[in-house]
Amino acid sequence: MxxxxxxxxxxxxxxxxxxxxxxxxxxxxxxxxxxxxxxxxxxxxxxxxxxxxxxxxxxxxxxxxxxxxxxxxxxxxxxxxxxxxxxxxxxxxxxxxxxxxxxSSKIATQFRKWATSVLHQYIIDGYVINEKQIKQEHQKLLALQTMTASLAENLNSEKLENFTDIKKAVNFLKDFSNGLILLDDFDHGSLDKKGKTEISAEKISEQEYLEVINAMKPAFESDVFGVPKDSGFSSAVNNIYQTFDGKELYPTLEEKAAMLLYSITKDHCFHDGNKRIAASCFLYFMQKNNMLYVNGKKRIDDNTLFAITLFIAESKAEDMEMFRQIIISILNRNLK
Structure with missing residues (x-):
């Protein structure tokens, strides 16, 4: 049985x-x-x-x-x-x-007709509910598929340095897929496009970020760590303050932080240390704008930041908006 x-x-x-x-x-x-x-x-x-x-x-x-x-x-x-x-x-x-x-063939026939009708409606009702749930989960699943593919590429190309790195990335995917990093507007099945903290940001200059990066250099045995390739870094740190027709393109702190992390990571602005530098600049921006902690707890934990930065670095250009929204969603969720 x-x-x-x-x-x-x-x-x-x-x-x-x-x-x-x-x-x-x-x-x-x-x-x-x-x-x-x-x-x-x-x-x-x-x-x-x-x-x-x-x-x-x-x-x-x-x-x-x-x-x-x-x-x-x-x-x-x-x-x-x-x-x-x-x-x-x-x-x-x-x-x-x-x-x-x-x-009792008579009752059996009567019961069969009744059961067929009941099951038909039961299956239809279930289909309607499942269809709604599928639509709600669709964007989340697309994000998960993209990140899973990115993880596979890293494993195949040995870009993850050790088992701890792999464990961090896998744990993030597990948390995401289990709904621990849920989308605020879950009923609509969409990632957050806008942040929640719409106040003036502390403007941090390129030079200030470079001082942070220079302070990191002794910890890394690389002559080219933190050495800029071109003007990409300058663009990344300044573009988050852009305006159009008198309005900011990224009006909230969460949107600025998300775009900063994505741009520095994806543009490969330095000869070495791009992911570490991107994560550090992101955290520095958060700290300077008093948004790194809420009630003594980080709004984004180290493992999640590690995984997100890794996935961005290996992602396709067309996935930019999705990753930006993932970061905003995580920060929004941990605002309370």
């Missing part, structure tokens, strides 16, 4: 033969389920032993396969002072009808 299943999560429907002999049936897993006792009640109150004999013959004759038509349901009941849990076999619609045609 099949493993133990929880039929308590199923939907209850009442079948009544001409307004009499009402029987509760359980709808679950696109079928109808009844115990041998309930099947007997359905078909002119036949006793359970008679029903069990018919079921045994059905299986012995290979008319139906037991493993796919029978499942156990845990039933807890009081017996005196003891609480006893018993596993009760329940049978699906195929078995119910097979027994019915043996003992």
């Amino acid at each position: 099949n493993d133990l299943i929880d039929l308590s999560k199923g939907e209850i429907k009442i079948f009544s033969e001409n307004g009499a002999n009402q029987v509760e049936v359980i709808l679950q897993d696109d079928s109808i389920w009844l115990s041998a006792e309930k099947i007997g009640q359905l078909f002119d109150n036949k006793d359970r032993s008679t029903i069990q004999r018919h079921i045994k013959n059905i299986y012995d004759d290979d008319e139906l396969e037991e493993s796919s038509t029978c499942a156990f349901f845990a039933q807890v009941q009081k017996e005196g002072t003891r609480t006893v849990s018993r596993k009760i076999p329940y049978y699906n619609l195929d078995v119910i009808l097979a027994v019915g045609y043996r003992v």
Whole structure:
């Protein structure tokens, strides 16, 4: 027989033969389920032993396969002072009808018509609900697929330096897929496009960032760490303050921070250390604008920042907006 299943999560429907002999049936897993006792009640109150004999013959004759038509349901009941849990076999619609045609073909035919109608509506209702959920999850799944593909590329090209790096990236994906990094506007299935902190940002100059980067150099054995390739870094740190027609293109602190991290990482502004520098500048911007901590807790933890920076570095250009929105969503969620 099949493993133990929880039929308590199923939907209850009442079948009544001409307004009499009402029987509760359980709808679950696109079928109808009844115990041998309930099947007997359905078909002119036949006793359970008679029903069990018919079921045994059905299986012995290979008319139906037991493993796919029978499942156990845990039933807890009081017996005196003891609480006893018993596993009760329940049978699906195929078995119910097979027994019915043996003992009462008239009721079996009536029940089949009723069950077909009920199951049809049950499946339609389930489809409508599932379709809505799929639409809600669609953008989240696309983001997850992109990041998973990026992780695979890094593993294949050995760009992750050690097992700890791999674990950090995998844990971030696990958190994202489990809904721990959820989207604020979940009902609409969309990532946040706008931040929540719409105040004037502390403007940090390119030179100030370079001083932060220079302070990092002793920790890295590289002659070219933090050496700019071109003017890309200058553009990255200044573009977040851009305006158009008198209005800021990135009006919130979250939007500025997200664009700063993405631009420095993706533009590969330095000969070495791009990801480390991007993450450090991002954190420096957050700190200078009093948005790094909320109630003593970081708005973005180290593992998440590591993974996001890695994924951005290996992403495609067309994924920019998605990653920007992911960062904004994480910061918005951790604002409370």
